Amino acid sequence: MGRVRRNRSYKLAQIYDRRSREVPFNAEVAEVEIDNPLALDPGEKIMAIRSIRSDPLGRLHSHHQIDEAQYRGGRAFQNDWERQAMDPTHEYVDGARTREPVTESQRQAVLRLNRIERELGTDGAALVHDVLVLGLTMDQIGQRRAVRTQRWNDYFARRFRECLDRLALIYGFATEAGTQRADQRR
Template structure:
């Protein structure tokens, strides 16, 4: 009987029933750059939890954290990134410069999802225009900062960073309209 009483006491000492679990990681890198963001709780459909997101290699998250872009622009950038990831999976072009070998993998057929993502990207490319598309791909796909893109174009300084920053935000506005996240002005 003494053992059963002890087990009951141990259960009471543990985490009380109904208490929210803190699932945030304290294991962050010293060189990391982090910011909190509220996301849907995977264990509670109606709940939200605060998590830390890494900003170091994510220029879109950095702009969002510093309130330089709004929610529609942020989600439009993420939608563009998702379409790019989906479209890139599967069939790849054959590189004629490489030596052909036996036993290579048979390319996977393109799925409907990939086809739709590629069609959306073609439509987005037309809407963005050449210069905005280059900048959007550099920042959203290649992970370049706006300042890094400006330097890559042979233009440095705050004036050019501001110019490309405005051009990028304008591109995100176009994407937000095309993805149905904002109304046309």
């Protein structure tokens, strides 16, 4: 009896490939490099798929329209915004004598958000809030402000990138010299 031939294109490395092969019809995804949670060596990276459907910051980062410092500054702002918010799942009991205490991390988040609002100004803070918290696009922001031209959309996009630069500086992901060089390239 003859010997069974094995497929020579079989590779051992593909056994551990955990990437999704099928995505839903209307999915918008991007590949990102993250720390391997199962790694034995610190700093080992793997490729993962991230949904960018309702994540404007992730979409801008995956299309290389913002850099890593701007992305991390935006994520830090979102983290502070979520941290300072009250827990909506915590039910208020009528007649309770004391309120839920404010934690130190919530207090620090509020202080950082107040500083950000002072540095960005009213318009910049509103723009950052609309994009990072509400998830609006530049076109939707223009519609809310009753300006619907492409020139206004470009202005909002440029102003939003300036605000992300400022967030990166505030949170310590960039230096003043690095943002000046990035401005000269544009």
